[in-house]
Every structure is written in structure tokens, then in C-alpha cells.
Amino acid sequence: MPSYEDLEAKVIDTGICTVCGACMLACPNSYIKSLDGKPKRPKRTMDCVGCTICYDACYMLRHGLMPDIEGSILGWGKRVSVGIYKRILAARTTDRGIGKACQDGGIVTALLIYALDHGIIDGALVAGKDAWVPVACVAKTRDQIILAAGTKYGVVPLLKELRSAVVEHGLGKICVVGSPCHIQSARYLKHKGLPLASAVKLTVGLFCRENYDHRCIMEKASGKGLGIDEIDKFKVAEEFNIYAGGKKLTFPITEVKSCVPRHCLVCEDFSSELGDISIGSDGSSEGLSTIIVRTEEGENLFSCMEKQGLVETKAVEDLAYIKEIAERKKKKGRQTKDIFRLRQERLSETEIAARLGVTEERVSHRLEGF
Numbered sequence: 001m002p003s004y005e006d007l008e009a010k011v012i013d014t015g016i017c018t019v020c021g022a023c024m025l026a027c028p029n030s031y032i033k034s035l036d037g038k039p040k041r042p043k044r045t046m047d048c049v050g051c052t053i054c055y056d057a058c059y060m061l062r063h064g065l066m067p068d069i070e071g072s073i074l075g076w077g078k079r080v081s082v083g084i085y086k087r088i089l090a091a092r093t094t095d096r097g098i099g100k101a102c103q104d105g106g107i108v109t110a111l112l113i114y115a116l117d118h119g120i121i122d123g124a125l126v127a128g129k130d131a132w133v134p135v136a137c138v139a140k141t142r143d144q145i146i147l148a149a150g151t152k153y154g155v156v157p158l159l160k161e162l163r164s165a166v167v168e169h170g171l172g173k174i175c176v177v178g179s180p181c182h183i184q185s186a187r188y189l190k191h192k193g194l195p196l197a198s199a200v201k202l203t204v205g206l207f208c209r210e211n212y213d214h215r216c217i218m219e220k221a222s223g224k225g226l227g228i229d230e231i232d233k234f235k236v237a238e239e240f241n242i243y244a245g246g247k248k249l250t251f252p253i254t255e256v257k258s259c260v261p262r263h264c265l266v267c268e269d270f271s272s273e274l275g276d277i278s279i280g281s282d283g284s285s286e287g288l289s290t291i292i293v294r295t296e297e298g299e300n301l302f303s304c305m306e307k308q309g310l311v312e313t314k315a316v317e318d319l320a321y322i323k324e325i326a327e328r329k330k331k332k333g334r335q336t337k338d339i340f341r342l343r344q345e346r347l348s349e350t351e352i353a354a355r356l357g358v359t360e361e362r363v364s365h366r367l368e369g370f
């Protein structure tokens with residue numbers, strides 16, 4: 001019977017754990033904690049009953065189920081690199097209060113506030129921050145939602161907060177806002193029938209090329225002479241940007257490649273393909289968000305906001321670019337999985353490179369710490 005030790009051996013210690021927080025949520029005794037950026041049961045206690053609950057809660061062990069989950073939510077419609085969707089457009093919030101705090105077009109924040117004000121949700125799981133470290137939070141008010149606006153790089157075990165949202169805050173209509181990995185995990189928990197997950201009524205997924213280790217990014221910023229208190233915003237596109245004191249510092253993405261966690265190298269989902277709505281900035285110009293509306297729930301919500309003038313919308317500028325990024329990410333994820341598999345078969349880096357037709361440098365980068 002698989003239990004915590006198997007989860008540790010197959011997911012946590014192999015580096016493919018995305019730190020979604022689902023195993024921490026599922027353990028009935030809350031034995032799994034976030035330690036040094038990873039889920040860990042501090043030590044084997046007599047109390048850990050060696051059950052299968054945490055092992056069963058991990059979506060990373062069940063990728064084969066994702067097409068079925070997708071089909072049950074979105075139907076078996078035409079699938080492209082950005083998943084199945086109803087429409088794609090660009091938008092920004094018309095609320096100036098949100099506009100100042102947000103990352104791009106402020107659509108995530110505007111949408112949560114609208115859903116809260118209209119009783120569609122009674123709270124949300126969001127990533128707040130503590131000195132730029134992302135922190136999982138339950139937001140129940142407009143102010144708490146606005147406080148969580150903006151992108152923070154680093155892993156965040158968001159789903160562990162679902163227990164507190166339901167049990168301590170008494171919420172029953174929750175929106176999960178997160179990266180594609182958080183959304184996949186939330187969808188898996190609902191599909192599996194974890195009782196706490198029945199409170200999740202809406203999912204807002206973010207676009208995500210890759211994430212960066214928080215400490216590593218801060219070291220890079222400090223190397224550029226920037227202190228944590230001076231930083232106003234991070235933004236990643238084809239290059240890495242830090243905004244501080246009204247200035248924008250841009251450096252090549254290759255400089256932060258060493259900060260990318262291993263689990264991001266195998267990830268194939270750029271556009272949060274299982275979200276009710278997915279939101280990012282790629283494909284739209286500065287200050288606008290790109291919105292992918294996927295489900296009936298997402299469509300109802302967004303079209304009501306449009307009718308009430310809460311968002312300004314326009315056609316998305318570069319759909320081909322979004323599709324290209326999504327395709328690139330799938331290719332990279334598949335390639336990394338192949339590299340890991342061949343390494344497990346004990347092939348050398350040279351042999352792996354020759355077998356896959358890639359450079360040894362690439363193989364070596366993907367295998368760092370493997």
C-alpha cells in the first residue's frame with residue numbers, strides 16, 4: 001500500500017514536485033509541512049498511520065488522467081497548443097484602484113472582486129507576499145484580494161490553505177487562482193472527490209513559461225545592486241525585467257536559467273489549460289491582459305463584467321505568439337522527460353544528446369542536480 005515514503009521517493013525527492021500543497025491539504029493530521037520550499041513530513045512519528053491519503057492526493061503521479069479530466073470539464077472539442085477554449089481576447093480593468101496594484105491588465109483581481117460582490121464566490125485562494133516571497137492566503141474581502149495582486153516568483157503550496165478556507169473561515173464557494181500546476185492539482189482533487197475540494201467553484205489559471213526560485217532571483221537582483229525593498233515589480237517575457245524606483249532593469253533570460261526549479265523543466269502547460277478562465281500578458285501589449293475563456297462558468301462571469309463596463313476589451317494582438325510559446329513549452333517538457341528517462345536507463349550525457357539530437361550543453365543543464 002503506497003504511503004508518504006513512496007510519495008517522497010517518487011515525487012518530492014526526484015524534484016518533480018510542484019509544491020502545489022495538495023498532499024499537505026489531504027493529510028488528515030496535517031503532518032506534511034512546507035520545509036525549505038518542499039513538502040516534508042518532519043519525521044516519522046508513531047502518529048503517521050501510513051495511509052495512502054497523501055500519495056493519492058498527488059496529481060503528478062496521475063498525468064494519464066488529465067485528458068479525461070479535461071474532457072469532462074471542457075468536452076472533447078478541438079484542441080490546440082493553448083488547450084480547448086471558447087474565446088480569446090485582450091482586456092484591462094476600468095477600476096483605477098486595481099490598475100495601480102496589479103501586474104498587467106488587473107483582470108484577475110477585477111474578476112475576483114466581481115465574483116465576490118455578486119455572491120458567485122465567498123472567498124479565494126491567492127498568493128500574497130512577504131518581502132516578495134509568495135505566501136498562500138485566503139482572501140475574503142476586496143482589500144485582501146487587492147493586497148495579493150502582482151506576480152511573485154517562487155513556489156507556493158496554495159492548496160494547503162483550502163482546509164483553513166473551509167474549516168476555519170467557513171467558505172463553501174472558493175476560487176483558486178494559480179499557476180497551471182495549481183489548477184491541474186485542484187482539478188484532480190475535485191475529480192478524485194476529496195471532500196474539501198467540493199468547495200472549489202471557480203478556477204482562474206495564470207499563464208506560465210516557468211517559475212524561479214525566490215532566493216536565487218533575489219541574489220541576482222542584489223548582484224545588480226537592487227535591495228528587496230527597492231523592487232516594485234518583476235516581469236518575465238523573452239527577457240527578465242525588474243522594475244525599481246521608476247526604472248526598468250532588463251537582462252537576458254539565460255542569466256536566470258539556473259533559478260528555474262526542476263519541476264518546471266518537465267511542465268507542458270503554459271496557458272492553464274484546465275482553468276475556467278486563463279489569464280496572462282503574452283500576446284497583448286503593456287497594461288493589457290490576454291484572457292482565454294474556457295468554460296460556461298468562465299463565460300458567464302466574464303460577459304457580465306463586460307456588460308457592466310468593468311473591463312475594456314479588444315481583440316488579442318498576437319495569438320500566433322501565444323500558441324508558439326505554448327507549443328515550445330510542450331516540446332521542452334517532453335524533451336526533458338525523455339532526458340530524465342534516458343538518464344534512468346544509465347545513458348551518458350553524450351549518448352542522450354546523440355539519441356535526442358540536442359546539444360550536450362542542453363542535456364547537462366536539464367540534468368543539473370539529477
Ligand SMILES: Cc1cc2nc3c(=O)[nH]c(=O)nc-3n(C[C@H](O)[C@H](O)[C@H](O)COP(=O)(O)OP(=O)(O)OC[C@H]3O[C@@H](n4cnc5c(N)ncnc54)[C@H](O)[C@@H]3O)c2cc1C
Pocket residue numbers: 101102103104105106107108109110125126127128134148149150151152153154155156177178179206207208209210211212236279280281282289
Ligand atoms: C510564476 C508565474 C509565471 C508567469 N509566467 C507568465 C508568462 O510566462 N507569460 C504570461 O503572459 N504571464 C505569466 N504569468 C502571469 C502574469 O504574471 C500575471 O499574473 C497575469 O498576466 C495576470 O495579470 P493581472 O494584472 O490580471 O493579475 P493581478 O490582478 O495582479 O493578480 C495576480 C494574481 O496572481 C496570483 N499570484 C501571484 N504570484 C503567484 C504565484 N507565485 N503563484 C500563484 N499565484 C500567484 C495572485 O494571487 C494574484 O491574485 C506568470 C505568473 C506567475 C505567478
Ligand code: SF4
Pocket residue numbers: 003004026027028029030031032041047048049050051052053054055
Ligand atoms: S498520516 Fe497518511 S496522509 Fe498523513 S503523512 Fe502519514 S501517510 Fe500521509
Ligand code: SF4
Pocket residue numbers: 007011012016017018019020021022023024039057058059060185
Ligand atoms: S501533491 Fe503537490 S505538493 Fe504534494 S508531492 Fe504532489 S506535487 Fe508535491
Ligand code: SF4
Pocket residue numbers: 018179180181182208209210211263264265267268269
Ligand atoms: S512551469 Fe509549470 S510547474 Fe513550473 S510554476 Fe509554471 S505551471 Fe507550475
